[in-house]
Amino acid sequence: MNDKRRTLLVVEDDPALQKQMRWAFDSFETVVADDRESALAQLRRHEPAVVTMDLGLPPHPDDVSEGFRLLGEMLVLAPETKVIVLTGQHDRENAVRAVAMGAYDFFGKPFEPELLALTIDRAFRLHDLQAENHRLMAQQTSPFSGVITRDPGMLKVCRTVERVASANVTVALLGASGTGKEVLARALHALSSRSKERFLAINCAAIPENLLESELFGYEKGAFTGAAKQTPGKIETAHKGTFFLDEIGDLPMSLQAKLLRFLQERVVERIGGREEIPVDVRVVCATHRDLKARIQAGLFREDLYYRLAEIVIDIPPLRERDGDAVLLAHAFVQRFAKDNGRGAMHLGEDSLAAIETHPWPGNVRELENCLKRAVIMAESNRITAADLGLDGAESDLKELNLRHVRDEAERRAVIRALARTNGNIARAADALGISRPSLYDLMNRFGLKKES
Numbered sequence: 001m002n003d004k005r006r007t008l009l010v011v012e013d014d015p016a017l018q019k020q021m022r023w024a025f026d027s028f029e030t031v032v033a034d035d036r037e038s039a040l041a042q043l044r045r046h047e048p049a050v051v052t053m054d055l056g057l058p059p060h061p062d063d064v065s066e067g068f069r070l071l072g073e074m075l076v077l078a079p080e081t082k083v084i085v086l087t088g089q090h091d092r093e094n095a096v097r098a099v100a101m102g103a104y105d106f107f108g109k110p111f112e113p114e115l116l117a118l119t120i121d122r123a124f125r126l127h128d129l130q131a132e133n134h135r136l137m138a139q140q141t142s143p144f145s146g147v148i149t150r151d152p153g154m155l156k157v158c159r160t161v162e163r164v165a166s167a168n169v170t171v172a173l174l175g176a177s178g179t180g181k182e183v184l185a186r187a188l189h190a191l192s193s194r195s196k197e198r199f200l201a202i203n204c205a206a207i208p209e210n211l212l213e214s215e216l217f218g219y220e221k222g223a224f225t226g227a228a229k230q231t232p233g234k235i236e237t238a239h240k241g242t243f244f245l246d247e248i249g250d251l252p253m254s255l256q257a258k259l260l261r262f263l264q265e266r267v268v269e270r271i272g273g274r275e276e277i278p279v280d281v282r283v284v285c286a287t288h289r290d291l292k293a294r295i296q297a298g299l300f301r302e303d304l305y306y307r308l309a310e311i312v313i314d315i316p317p318l319r320e321r322d323g324d325a326v327l328l329a330h331a332f333v334q335r336f337a338k339d340n341g342r343g344a345m346h347l348g349e350d351s352l353a354a355i356e357t358h359p360w361p362g363n364v365r366e367l368e369n370c371l372k373r374a375v376i377m378a379e380s381n382r383i384t385a386a387d388l389g390l391d392g393a394e395s396d397l398k399e400l401n402l403r404h405v406r407d408e409a410e411r412r413a414v415i416r417a418l419a420r421t422n423g424n425i426a427r428a429a430d431a432l433g434i435s436r437p438s439l440y441d442l443m444n445r446f447g448l449k450k451e452s
């Protein structure tokens, strides 16, 4: 295969062997380095997909210390890069150690160039496949239906939910109102082995204290005035399924003790009853309140907190999710336009800018309601900022311009590299993975003086 875009870095201190390898691997774009420092500089500059490296490198060419140090640093700097380690013919121990550290493969010296070329080719193919896989994964939105996001923080939350779904641990979802706590609790249930059973939710803030107790634990006939028949509580009804306690931060103290007992003993006693009924439920809770602060204020039991918060998942507010407000807005417009039989509707430039700049204190719920109203109210198929009831923010097109964004990122990286290397141009250029002349060009472009 002759593809010059495939960059191979050869780390080899023997000039004769270096030359031989360049020649043998001329179907790749081969760059060479003869020691650790130059190898790291080449790695930064060329970002090769594949590296072959000798383990014996100067200043200690007769042992493997420098080689292993380089291998470790390369794997940190470029974990996707495939490193093929060249070892002595009988040095199996170091070969195995290198692969255990994360090297892709090893080869004994002297090697047959054709065989090594095949291994290199395979490494490139694997690298390309993994890159493609990452690209496809990045295109995906969240892994759950019902949760729309492309924000890295929120995607991490989704991955945590996936990971803990199958474990039978109690999960606390913490986040402001409308951030999607219930959506995530339902996803947790759907991904768990209990998905075929019930998901039961109760909002601890919405029900008065005396009613809440009977809602949670149930009651026997005649337990209190109006208790006409035996009624199981919600916890009991959720047996084998998932029980979602929303707004747990608002649970009255008296019920906190009772809930704690249930979490410890896993039995419920109906009001007015004497029987202890075993219940097997997975408990998920959520609150927008700061539970630690409530513990400090004596409003929430610390022992209950630790029972409930075996796994804590913090959900970021909408304003901290990059690009999500507009992404969600498009999805809501489509959904509500369809629900209302309004045909194809779209958001105008001014409304997109307004959505981006609004802080959304009510999070996704506020955005959802805002678009629901706008779809109904809009006079044409184009939704304006006025339809949204938001101030038509000046569209900051400069911020959206990709070249401007890139320039700004580059300017900052150059300033940081120069600061870290105390103005040393050669080292700053190495750190940035560019040549010295390129760094000078950038410094000129951004008006950065050599001393700065």
Ligand SMILES: Nc1ncnc2c1ncn2[C@@H]1O[C@H](COP(=O)(O)OP(=O)(O)OP(=O)(O)O)[C@@H](O)[C@H]1O
Pocket: 146, 147, 148, 149, 175, 176, 177, 178, 179, 180, 181, 182, 183, 184, 246, 286, 287, 288, 328, 364, 365, 368
């Ligand atoms: N990432 C999301 N993608 C799509 N819809 C979402 C998302 N997050 C939330 N929603 C929608 O926003 C609304 C509010 O979400 P949810 O009820 O889960 O929030 P909450 O944090 O539980 O709110 P509260 O604290 O007020 O109970 C729901 O209609 C939900 O479907």
